[in-house]
Amino acid sequence: MTTAQQTVPPRRRSARRPAKRISRAVIQLFLLVIGLVWLTPAAGLFISSLRTEEANANSGWWTALTAPGRLSLDNYAALLKDSGIVQAFWNTVLISVPTTIAVVVIAALAGYAFAWMDFPGRDWIFLVVVAMLVVPVQIGLLPVAKLFGALGLFGSIPGVILFHTAYGLPFAIFLLRNYFAEIPKEMLEAARMDGGGEWRIFSQLILPLGRPAIASLAIFQFLWVWNDMLVALLFADNESQPLTVALQSQMRQFGSNIGVLAPGAFLSLIVPLIVFFAFQRHFVQGIMAGSVK
Amino acid sequence: MPATTSAVPPATTRGGPPLPPGGTPRRTAAAPARRAVRRRRRIAAVFLFPALLLLGALVAYPIVFSVIRSMYDASGDTFVGVGNYTQMFQDPATLRAIRNSAIWVVFAPALLTGLGLVLAVLTEKIRWKTAFKLLMFMPMAISFLAAGIIFRLAYEQDPQRGVLNAVTVGIHDSFQGESTSFPTAKSRLGDKQLTKRPDGGYRTARRTEPGQVVNLGLVGVAPKDMPHGARPAAGAAGASAGHGELRGVVYLDFTPGGGGKPGTVDRGERGLPKLTVEAVDSRGKVAGTATTAADGSYRLTGLAPGSYALQLPAKDFAPPYEGIAWLGPALITPAIIGAYMWIWTGFALVLIGAGLSSMPRDVLEAARMDGANEWQVFRRITVPLLGPVLGVVFVTMVINVMKVFDLVYIIAPGPVQQDANVLALQMWLVSFGGGNNQGLGSALGVLLLLLVVPAMALNIRRFRRSQS
Known part of the structure; x- marks a missing residue:
């Protein structure tokens, strides 16, 4: 009985802390995703502005992420x-x-x-x-x-x-x-x-x-x-x-x-x-x- | 005369606090005071003049003009009373604009305030909140035109161009399996082997027993539509089938450069990869399924003795999933509201965030x-305390949303402009964009003004309260 009383509070606290850490990680991830979603459309237009007309007609701007060498200020x-x-x-x-x-x-x-x-x-x-x-x-x-x-x-x-x-x-x-x-x-x-x-x-x-x-x-x-x-x-x-x-x-x-x-x-x-x-x-x-x- | 007056007032004012009543002769004290008042008024008039002139000529006068003009017909010659206002609710295009504006007002401010609130509360819990707020707030600085171009590109229907549909198609394909299909492929005209079925698929006319090799030739795939991985089919076409096995190739019966023989797998003819091939037994049930390899070869194994027809199901010929028509008539308004939220969420976030940080921590x-758990704290304390800020954000958004014009004008492609129409745009179209009905246009302008009158009253009340 006494041992139980002694062990309960620490356990509860230690159970709460990881939970809090997890929820914080979830929040961070969520906001990171939101931030990415916000950035993507603008980044898309910017990258498109650096690609040739032909490239823009044939493939999405995101393909340029793997081949950035083709971008130009033309x-x-x-x-x-x-x-x-x-x-x-x-x-x-x-x-x-x-x-x-x-x-x-x-x-x-x-x-x-x-x-x-x-x-x-x-x-x-x-x-x-x-x-x-x-x-x-x-x-x-x-x-x-x-x-x-x-x-x-x-x-x-x-x-x-x-x-x-x-x-x-x-x-x-x-x-x-x-x-x-x-x-x-x-x-x-x-x-x-x-x-x-x-x-x-x-x-x-x-x-x-x-x-x-x-x-x-x-x-x-x-x-x-x-x-x-x-x-x-x-x-x-x-x-x-x-x-x-x-x-x-x-x-x-x-x-x-x-x-x-x-x-x-x-x-x-x-x-x-x-x-x-x-x-x-x-x-x-x-x-x-x-x-x- | 001027010399004496200018000498007197400084003497009295410099003399210090208010003149003792009766200390100086009343007549001479009142005259300069009155003159001073008049002089001060004249200065005030000079200070106010440019502002009042511009506001009077370009804001107040147009309101009066519009109200009067709205009671005349298109040409402006005939008085029609409230005719334009009743016409507003009968003209289908205007009615649709009113309906769309109502959709905007119902959804956009609530969604923005809600999203801003959630993000503001969550942002409080992270370390990089300044960077996050900055990022979210950035779209506020740019024009609706630039935002419109950004989203016009993002919403492009072609998944090869619009990022949103690229993601949609990606998600769809990862659930449904990537379907490489050849929507243009068909059997050769007069082909007796393959017959088209009502659902769009093909089935062999002759039944075959396991242990046979069946090569299925198709035509109608343009060289540019062939997958890069497609390999020559001739090698696999000659293989022999084992016990309980049906095999062969599905190939494009066309020799680049010419010279091939119809119905045979010639050198250089390529297989059609990733197609589904089914073995259909005599009762019409699918007894086995295989997918073609890069050289078009398939292998149906474990078939019970009997006769089978080979079938290329309809999905082999179905056009690939093309994503969602964001800019189509059905989704155009939600799509533009999405772009609008991209611009304004930062505003809601920053304003509500400021309200949050001024909230008493100890409570x-x-x-x-x-x-209390986090949800209870949020529901019972945070939201009620934030009430006034949420109200400001919401009202601001309602006012802004009613005037939305540029974004709709830019994002909606010509053919669906009518489906995306809103009041401010319709006012423009009717007055200047070909409608050329300045009577109805003025009435729409007046309607827009009437719609913001509650906000006007709210502003005045808020101001008066802050002054008292």
Whole structure:
């Protein structure tokens, strides 16, 4: 009886530990499989982008894993010689960068006004901006197309920029206003006491203090515009179309165009991936803050 | 005048805290104060102007415009009231888009939140969780277009190209046995020996007794379809059969380069490997089964005396298993939802993971100390405490899913685009993609807006609560 009592607890503990270790191993294996599943489709496209058209037509990309010597950068070289694609790449840059700057500047100004200035109807106007957070871009397509047509902006890069800027603003203003509102009141009052004008307070106090939120916003906004297809599909013409639109026009003959589409897709996603890895922290924060959208 | 006013206010404000009432003459104090208010408002207006101009012209005005436009017909000349809205539910294409959008909203957010929750809880238990989260989150950074191309390739029907069907066929074959079959093979026209059966297989017309050699010639296999391992059949064709044994070769009765004689195994003619050969007894029952070797030879042993017909069953000629038509009309929507989950699971995982790590550890530990098992802890403590985060993820996904456009546009091949149609895509197709009905298009835009109004109200309520 006494021996039994002595032996039971250790046995139970030792029985539990391997069980725990096994369950941990199972979890690790499960997550490893999930990770592989997540990686495979992208790896497939990447490897396909390094294979010849003939190889892609005759066998799966996974066969290249056993014979990696046949892979080459020829598709990329050909792509970079394609003036249409190169032009589209630069158009993407010419659309995303100005949009990002415009959104940050305009939203910072408005965010500061909403957070720290006193004017009639302030809270109501801000609520309207909050309501605009979820307005789908689809509702703007047709009316703005007509408006831009009348203004001569339709089918041009400035038109695309304007549209993106407008639809980026609600989130941007929301994010920055909330961040600016957290700045201690005393700091602002002290600055105002010192006779600082609103411009000076804005540029020398608010902007430096708001840098983390502005960084998140800028990254988020940049990626959003860089990755857009829908807006540019309507508002950009052949000369001003970004990479996404140029590539989607090749989708009709998917099978025979894989030699252009695969490297093209990687050309279009390499910039977002660099931004992602360079600014992971801001990126994640931006996404989390933007989850209301 | 300007000189004096600019001199006065700094003097009073710099003087410090609020002016004592009545300390200075009321009239002169009120005027600069009012002017200061007006000046501040003017500055506020300058700060707000660019934002309000863009929001007004490109967001607010389009909403009003769309609502009005949605009450006119395609050309915009005739007022039709709610005509476009009733048409929406009668037009089969739009109706299908609405139905598909409903499928999206019902399944995608719930699946994403569930998967995100499970992964977040499991990720807590491993050491490489940062790397794992990073990997899962990466698709968030890339465009729907790139993701669409990635999955269009992964979903390709041909198992020689699409990785998903390569895996499906691999699994199928490992359970069903790899079937090397020759779907195009047939008996030579006018062949009296082999006759086709209704099920697609072939059977010899003449019955044979054990101890015989029977060579079965087929035609109709293109040289490129011949397996690389197929070897010349002539050697095995001349072998002799033992007691209770039927043997021979199944071969391609075609001599590359010409010169062969029909019905005989000529030099250079190759055997058809891995085919099933059956011996059928006089009652029609299969008495023996063999599989052909690389040179096409088969050997049926242990046959009781009697007469047998030789049969090549239908599966020798069945087309090989081709996997699943992911991009076909039946599965296109689930397939695109799968691609969507590939993109957004990382979002759910990271958000829920953040909620998990801010959860009070001691509550979980206390529950474990009290003897609760992991499942009970998960059900009774983790999930309820995570409620608000799960709600945010779910609502965010509902809003996003209702606007899904690019992924459907990219992944669905032209012929099945209608089967994959969703509201946002239909709005596009009707307005710009050939439909050219801006009245119906506007109505669809307004419908999309109405669908996100609950989310709008939720945002406003959440914001107001956070302010009070």
